[in-house]
Amino acid sequence: MIDEFSFILFLGCVSIYIILFIIRSRNRGSSERSTLNLIYRNWVQNRMTDENLLYATQALRNFIMGNATFISGLLILVGILVGLYNTQILSSEPFWGFQEINIGFLQMASNLALVFFSLFNFILSIRYIVRVSLLLTGDIKKYSEGEYNGIDIAKKAFISAQNHWFxxxxxLFFIFATLSWLIDSLFFILVILIITVYLVVFQDIWVASKKHD
Known part of the structure; x- marks a missing residue:
């Protein structure tokens, strides 16, 4: 029964974080997140006047390498998780009496779902940052079509890259939680509570509180 409770708690914590994130994102007040977006836009704008893009290229390269490192690690983790499937490490007990679904399947599904979610976002982050690097090396100030212009496209691409990285x-934080489920259910409960409180209250404080202009 403890596994069932821990899984429901996990879904609840993830849902609470997502709901708070959506609510905070729809608020128009100032926040750390909105300030960062302004900085990102200004960074792209300033690069338009740089004659030497060496530092900008190096910064984008470091960003790509960081994402690539995460992707490599997650792909290795996928291989490890697949290798653990149908082993004695995973619990074979049925989930709330349903013989078709066992605890081990939920443990594996939860881990893989979060791994693929992070992989998807890191890959998209690289895609957008590569677009930014290509746009910066061209004279994008001269190009516009209707309501679209090169500078705005570069700014949006850079912010999209940062958002997908986020x-x-x-x-990754929630992957740490689901991996702890493979160790012990009570440990899983403790980890998911600590991670949720940390992300909402201490790390992403802009999610839980609104600062008015």
Whole structure:
């Protein structure tokens, strides 16, 4: 029964974080997140006047390498998790009496779902940051079509890269929680509570509180 409770608690904590994130994202007040987005836009704008893009290229390269490191680690983790399937490490007890679904399957599904979520976001982050690097090396100030212009496209691409990196990074936190489920159910409960409180209250404080202009 403890496994069932811990899984429901996990879904509840993830849902609470997502709901708070959506609520905070729809608020128009100032926040750390909105300030960062302004900085990101200004960073792209300033690169338009740089004659030497060496430092900008190096910064983008470091960002890509960081994402690539996460992707490599997650792919290795996928291989390890697949190798653990149908082993004695995973529990074979039925989930709330349903013989078709056992605890081990939920443990594996939860881990893989979060791993693929983070992989998806890190890959998209690289995609957008590569687009930014290509746009910066061209004279994008001269190109526009209707309501679209090169500078705005570069700014949106850079912010999208940062947002996908953020989502992938937050997925890693919850992966730590689901991996702890493979060790012990009570440990899983403790870890998911600590991670949720840390992300909402201490790390992503802009999610839980609104600062008015």
């Amino acid at each position: 989502f992938g990074n937050r997925g």
